[in-house]
Amino acid sequence: MSEPTPATAHQFETLEQQRESDILGMWAFLATEVLFFGGLIMCYTFARFSYPQAFAAASHHLYVSYGGPNTAILLCSSFTMALAVRAAQLGQRKALVGFLIPTILFGLGFLVVKGFEYRTDYVEQLVPRFRFHWDGPEAGHAELFFWLYFVLTGLHALHVTIGIGVLTIVAILGWRGRITAQNHMTAEVAGLYWHFVDIVWVFLFPLLYLIGHR
Amino acid sequence: MSTHVVPTKTYAAIFVALMVLLGLTVGVAYIDLGPLNFAAAMTIAVLKAFLIIAVFMDVRSAQKRGSSGSRSC
Numbered sequence: 001m002s003e004p005t006p007a008t009a010h011q012f013e014t015l016e017q018q019r020e021s022d023i024l025g026m027w028a029f030l031a032t033e034v035l036f037f038g039g040l041i042m043c044y045t046f047a048r049f050s051y052p053q054a055f056a057a058a059s060h061h062l063y064v065s066y067g068g069p070n071t072a073i074l075l076c077s078s079f080t081m082a083l084a085v086r087a088a089q090l091g092q093r094k095a096l097v098g099f100l101i102p103t104i105l106f107g108l109g110f111l112v113v114k115g116f117e118y119r120t121d122y123v124e125q126l127v128p129r130f131r132f133h134w135d136g137p138e139a140g141h142a143e144l145f146f147w148l149y150f151v152l153t154g155l156h157a158l159h160v161t162i163g164i165g166v167l168t169i170v171a172i173l174g175w176r177g178r179i180t181a182q183n184h185m186t187a188e189v190a191g192l193y194w195h196f197v198d199i200v201w202v203f204l205f206p207l208l209y210l211i212g213h214r
Numbered sequence: 215m216s217t218h219v220v221p222t223k224t225y226a227a228i229f230v231a232l233m234v235l236l237g238l239t240v241g242v243a244y245i246d247l248g249p250l251n252f253a254a255a256m257t258i259a260v261l262k263a264f265l266i267i268a269v270f271m272d273v274r275s276a277q278k279r280g281s282s283g284s285r286s287c
Contacts, residue, residue: 035244071236079229082220089219149260183226195270199263206255 007183022185026156026192027135037155037200044148047141054141056200060212061126062149066117067209070110071201077106078198081167085191091181093174099174102201103194114157121146156204159197166190219273228269235262 012018047160048055084099125133128143128150170190173179179187239258247254266273 064243068236068240072233075229075232075236078232078266079225082225082228083222085272086219086222087223114285132249192271199266201265202262203259206239206243206259210239210255211252213243 010034019185022189023192026189030192033196033200037152040148040152040155041203041207042148045150046150047144048211051138051141051144054138056212057136057138058142058145058149058212059210060207061124062209063117063120064209064213066113066120066203070113070117071205072151073106073113074201077103077110078195080106081194085184085187088179088184088187089141089181093177093179096174096179096187097171100174101169103127104164104167104171106168107160110160111157111164115152131172152204152208154199156197156200159200163190163194163197167191220269220272220275224269228265231265232262235265 008015008018012021080099080103084096084103087093087095087099121127122131125131126146128147132143132146134142167190170179170187173186235258239255242254243251243260245251
């Protein structure tokens with residue numbers, strides 16, 4: 001086991017204080033993310049209760065066979081992420097990297113499925129403004145649903161992409177022995193972000209995919 | 215330095231619970247419960263978020279740490 005100095009930055013008295021500050025900082029950032037997605041979900045909720053039939057009909061055009069497995073993929077990634085952070089806490093370098101790699105692969109898998117789904121949406125003419133065709137009534141309201149769908153899932157996919165980048169950096173640092181039991185905050189904070197991105201999807205999935213089936 | 219480590223078993227149990235809840239939320243969507251469909255979907259989503267926050271994001275043990283009073287400032 002390598003033992004680089006437990007780096008306490010000069011503004012902190014103890015490692016414990018630094019640790020708490022790191023975590024608090026990430027939670028503060030996540031709070032702003034909640035406001036960010038919350039505003040959009042508020043728009044969605046308002047529109048959905050204004051045009052319930054159009055939204056149900058539009059949601060019916062999304063495939064649970066894409067969204068469902070993708071939810072499962074993200075839940076798997078959260079599980080391996082939790083195990084990676086645990087390995088970091090215990091200073092297990094190989095286990096840390098060994099759990100980060102599947103986490104990254106699950107993230108990539110999610111994006112690949114999402115890509116195929118967007119392609120299907122394009123083929124079925126469900127892309128607002130760009131390529132949209134609606135046969136039923138309330139075409140404008142259905143289009144609004146797809147605006148919200150693309151903005152919400154697009155921003156979420158952006159977060160997944162950033163998360164993959166962050167986890168790749170953590171994996172490289174871990175591999176180089178820069179993350180130790182004493183100083184594992186990089187992994188812990190990245191884990192908080194990743195789990196948050198999973199939680200966003202946990203809400204998006206029923207809101208977007210599951211309202212038109214009964 | 216008191217990093218509390220959660221047992222792997224706990225993470226596995228939460229993972230299984232999340233997958234079961236995912237199955238449940240899909241299943242419930244195909245049953246007509248009227249306005250309760252929305253309530254059920256959101257209740258399950260909140261429950262899943264709670265499990266992730268409490269265990270995966272380690273808020274549960276962070277609270278224990280906080281209340282045991284290891285603060286130094």
